[in-house]
Amino acid sequence: QQPVQSPQAVILREGEDAVINCSSSKALYSVHWYRQKHGEAPVFLMILLKGGEQKGHDKISASFNEKKQQSSLYLTASQLSYSGTYFCGTENISHFGNEKLTFGTGTRLTIIP
Amino acid sequence: KAGVTQTPRYLIKTRGQQVTLSCSPISGHRSVSWYQQTPGQGLQFLFEYFSETQRNKGNFPGRFSGRQFSNSRSEMNVSTLELGDSALYLCASSYDSTRAEAFFGQGTRLTVV
Numbered sequence: 441q442q443p444v445q446s447p448q449a450v451i452l453r454e455g456e457d458a459v460i461n462c463s464s465s466k467a468l469y470s471v472h473w474y475r476q477k478h479g480e481a482p483v484f485l486m487i488l489l490k491g492g493e494q495k496g497h498d499k500i501s502a503s504f505n506e507k508k509q510q511s512s513l514y515l516t517a518s519q520l521s522y523s524g525t526y527f528c529g530t531e532n533i534s535h536f537g538n539e540k541l542t543f544g545t546g547t548r549l550t551i552i553p
Numbered sequence: 554k555a556g557v558t559q560t561p562r563y564l565i566k567t568r569g570q571q572v573t574l575s576c577s578p579i580s581g582h583r584s585v586s587w588y589q590q591t592p593g594q595g596l597q598f599l600f601e602y603f604s605e606t607q608r609n610k611g612n613f614p615g616r617f618s619g620r621q622f623s624n625s626r627s628e629m630n631v632s633t634l635e636l637g638d639s640a641l642y643l644c645a646s647s648y649d650s651t652r653a654e655a656f657f658g659q660g661t662r663l664t665v666v
Contacts, residue, residue, distance in 0.1 A: 442595070472655075481557075481643065481657035482596070527596060540609035541586070545595035 441465050443530045445544035452518050452551050460547045462528030463510040471504055471511040472529035472541060475522075482527060485513075490533075515549070523551045555579065557646050557658035565664045571632040574661045578625050578646030584608075585627040586655065587619060590641040599642075602627055634665045 443464045452458055462471060470489050474482040486497070488504035488511060499516045511530075515522055525546040532542070558577040566572050578585050586609075587599040598611035602621035619629045625646075631638055641662050645655040 474657075481659050482645075484654045484656070487654065529596075540598050540601060540611065542598055543588070543596035545593065 441532065442542055443528055443544040445526075445528055445547050447547060448545070449548040450550070452549070454520060454551055454553055455517055458515045458518055458522075458549060460513040460515075460526050460528075460549070461510060462512070462530065462544055463508075464530045464532060466509070466532040468504070468506065468509050468511075468530055469533045470531040471502070472531075473502055473511075473513050474527045474529065474543075475524045476527065476546075477524040485526075518549075518551050520551050520553065523549055525549070557644060557656050559642075559644055559658035559661050561661060562659065563662045563664075565666060566634050567666055568634055568636060570634050571630065572634060572663060574629045574631075574642055574644075574663070576627045576629070576644035576646075576658060578627070578644075579656055582646040582648050582656075583625055584647045584649060584653075584655075585621055585625065586645045586647075587627070587629050588643045588645065589613075590643055590660070591639075596643070599629065631663075636665050639663060639665045 446461045472487050473485040476482040490506050502513045504511045525548045527543045527546045529541045529543040560575045584603045586601040588596040601609040605621045616632045621627045641660045643660045645657045647653040647655040
């Protein structure tokens, strides 16, 4: 089951903050965040495991709400280099063990000067 | 260390033909996953191989198949190509499993005419 990302696209001015949400209809074991710039391969940002943790580095952080089956990616004081498409990937829990990593359709973030 | 290498980078095939794509993971990585990326669909999981065994499979028809060799290199084969198979095919390698950071290759852009 593909996770749902919102918003689908967002345009910000440099220095503004952004939040990207990722929701799953099934219980989550882990959430993975990647960023892909145009014409390039996706690049790993972070993984969050169930337990309701929060992670971050520099001005990019993320939270994982196990009860709500969702994760949010926070980008503060956005820089031009943050532009790209952000994908969340979810690993769901099932009776047969954890399922394959499934990615959302992405959120296109555009930062303008 | 060298990154994930995918060959060829670009490919044009005719409907009905078959194609084989190659992926060389980062040295020491045992897990290789394949994804199909099309505009609006995000990253669609094809399959994952770990130590020469298919560990997970996505919802793609049997025309899509893959294999992994003892040196962890992986190939993906698509038979009886259809126009809808035109896409960017990405492979990602990780040390152990989908719970670890995955490194993506640049992808193979397949165009079916």
